[in-house]
Amino acid sequence: MPKPSSKKTEKAVGxxxxxxxxxxxxxxxxxxxxxxxxxxxxxxxFERGQQLAAHCGVLLExxxxxxxxxxxxxxxxxxxxxx
Amino acid sequence: xxPILFPQSAQQWTVSKLTFYIRKLLEEDEILxxxxxxxxxxxxxxxxxxxxxxxxxxxxxxxxxxxxxxSASRLRxxxxxxxxxxxxxxxxxxxxxxxxxxxxxxxxPVGEGALYQEFMRLKAMLEAEGLFAPERKRLIPMFPKRIGxxxxxTGAALxxxxxxxxxRLPLVEVILAPSPVQGVEAPPALVKALQSLVLQSxxxxxxxxxxxxxxxxxxxNDERVVRAVANSAVPVIxxxxxxxxxxxxxxxxxxxxxxxxxxxxxATQITMIDLRAAVVSLRSRLNSATLxxxxxxxxxxxxxxxELRYVSPERHIQSGRQRVDELTRRARSSLSQGxxxxxxxxxxxxxxxxxxxxMAVLRRGYAVVTRNDNNNVxxxxxxxxxxxxxxxxxxxxxxxxxxxxKS
Numbered sequence: 093m094p095k096p097s098s099k100k101t102e103k104a105v106g107x108x109x110x111x112x113x114x115x116x117x118x119x120x121x122x123x124x125x126x127x128x129x130x131x132x133x134x135x136x137x138f139e140r141g142q143q144l145a146a147h148c149g150v151l152l153e154x155x156x157x158x159x160x161x162x163x164x165x166x167x168x169x170x171x172x173x174x175x
Numbered sequence: 176x177x178p179i180l181f182p183q184s185a186q187q188w189t190v191s192k193l194t195f196y197i198r199k200l201l202e203e204d205e206i207l208x209x210x211x212x213x214x215x216x217x218x219x220x221x222x223x224x225x226x227x228x229x230x231x232x233x234x235x236x237x238x239x240x241x242x243x244x245x246s247a248s249r250l251r252x253x254x255x256x257x258x259x260x261x262x263x264x265x266x267x268x269x270x271x272x273x274x275x276x277x278x279x280x281x282x283x284p285v286g287e288g289a290l291y292q293e294f295m296r297l298k299a300m301l302e303a304e305g306l307f308a309p310e311r312k313r314l315i316p317m318f319p320k321r322i323g324x325x326x327x328x329t330g331a332a333l334x335x336x337x338x339x340x341x342x343r344l345p346l347v348e349v350i351l352a353p354s355p356v357q358g359v360e361a362p363p364a365l366v367k368a369l370q371s372l373v374l375q376s377x378x379x380x381x382x383x384x385x386x387x388x389x390x391x392x393x394x395x396n397d398e399r400v401v402r403a404v405a406n407s408a409v410p411v412i413x414x415x416x417x418x419x420x421x422x423x424x425x426x427x428x429x430x431x432x433x434x435x436x437x438x439x440x441x442a443t444q445i446t447m448i449d450l451r452a453a454v455v456s457l458r459s460r461l462n463s464a465t466l467x468x469x470x471x472x473x474x475x476x477x478x479x480x481x482e483l484r485y486v487s488p489e490r491h492i493q494s495g496r497q498r499v500d501e502l503t504r505r506a507r508s509s510l511s512q513g514x515x516x517x518x519x520x521x522x523x524x525x526x527x528x529x530x531x532x533x534m535a536v537l538r539r540g541y542a543v544v545t546r547n548d549n550n551n552v553x554x555x556x557x558x559x560x561x562x563x564x565x566x567x568x569x570x571x572x573x574x575x576x577x578x579x580x581k582s
Binding site: 110111114117118120121124125131134135138141142145148149151152155156157158159160161162164165167170172 | 320328334337340341345346347348349350351352353368371372375447450451453454457458460461464465468469472
């Protein structure tokens with residue numbers, strides 16, 4: 093399996109979407125649980141994993157439903173009627 | 176002609192028996208036990224018992240009607256005097272007042288019957304085409320990122336769906352394709368909304384509308400809309416009306432939801448609760464995997480260290496040191512032996528030397544005579560010179576030769 097850290101595009105954690113962060117976190121955990129790793133490599137993975145987990149948590153708590161609407165060929169923000 | 180006071184052949188009836196007989200006649204008639212009657216409601220009465228009483232009328236006749244509480248609770252339309260309805264039920268007799276009446280189990284607005292016929296015809300046709308076949312149904316994605324909604328922008332259905340999504344999965348992106356959901360303009364608008372939404376490639380589309388009469392929901396039985404749902408490139412969940420309402424779109428959709436809220440729930444099988452739990456479990460797996468790894472490294476380090484001690488040059492040094500000690504000791508002992516030997520030898524030599532020491536001879540009274548001119552020892556008469564020196568044990572003196580003779 094390819095080492096997560098050897099991925100060609102390692103983005104800053106803060107720029108990842110929830111799905112990306114979760115997917116990479118899953119990869120890192122499996123890598124750490126699986127094969128034998130170099131210690132310094134593992135520590136790097138662990139640190140990245142911690143950042144990813146924290147980032148996921150933040151994104152979850154901050155998530156706000158985004159609603160858009162299709163008008164003709166365009167997608168524009170949708171203003172909900174307040175009750 | 177005499178009145179027949181006591182006719183012999185006539186059967187003796189009581190009111191009860193006769194009424195029972197009439198009741199049997201009516202209630203054994205198959206047609207009367209399963210009738211749809213059309214008329215207008217009047218004398219509507221809804222006592223606290225929950226049963227409903229009214230009279231169904233047309234211009235020339237009236238029919239007493241009773242709807243028991245259990246049937247009344249399933250009533251979908253409001254009743255009022257003057258309302259034209261179609262009623263289903265069976266004819267029975269209320270013996271206490273000697274009245275026949277209709278025991279009602281369903282009431283629908285006039286015209287619904289025709290709609291229902293049309294519904295059944297279309298359903299049979301599309302079913303025969305295979306539009307509703309189970310193998311056409313696609314799986315709804317577990318964790319959609321983008322959800323499309325086709326419904327009225329102002330309806331309660333949209334509000335219910337958005338609230339449900341907000342509560343369950345606010346990470347999701349919602350794209351609404353607003354469309355009227357009833358009236359003649361609704362079917363083409365619904366089709367267009369579905370098509371423009373598919374272009375935005377959502378993971379799933381919710382087709383929704385709040386509850387209403389069968390006429391209100393009729394757009395969702397329109398053949399164009401049903402076909403658009405069946406042909407959608409994106410899986411569709413249909414949540415139209417209430418639990419008991421079925422539209423053809425329900426059959427054509429990949430999944431039928433009883434209500435708009437339920438449609439939103441079925442579209443979000445993974446919720447925030449699951450996502451939070453996933454992060455928590457990944458985090459703990461991350462920690463324990465890393466701790467395990469460190470523990471492994473530590474233990475292999477420990478065993479390597481002990482191996483290293485085993486092969487350490489220190490051991491060589493120690494054993495070398497020991498060997499040096501041993502050699503030193505051996506060297507020292509062999510040396511001292513040699514020394515003793517040598518010193519004995521020297522002692523012996525010294526004794527021998529002592530024996531040869533001319534001075535020792537002198538001490539015994541002998542003297543050494545040397546010539547003055549060349550310091551040669553004079554051991555023969557011929558060697559004597561005029562002047563010579565005589566050495567004795569404690570000094571010397573000079574002598575002159577007076578004569579010489581050989582002995």
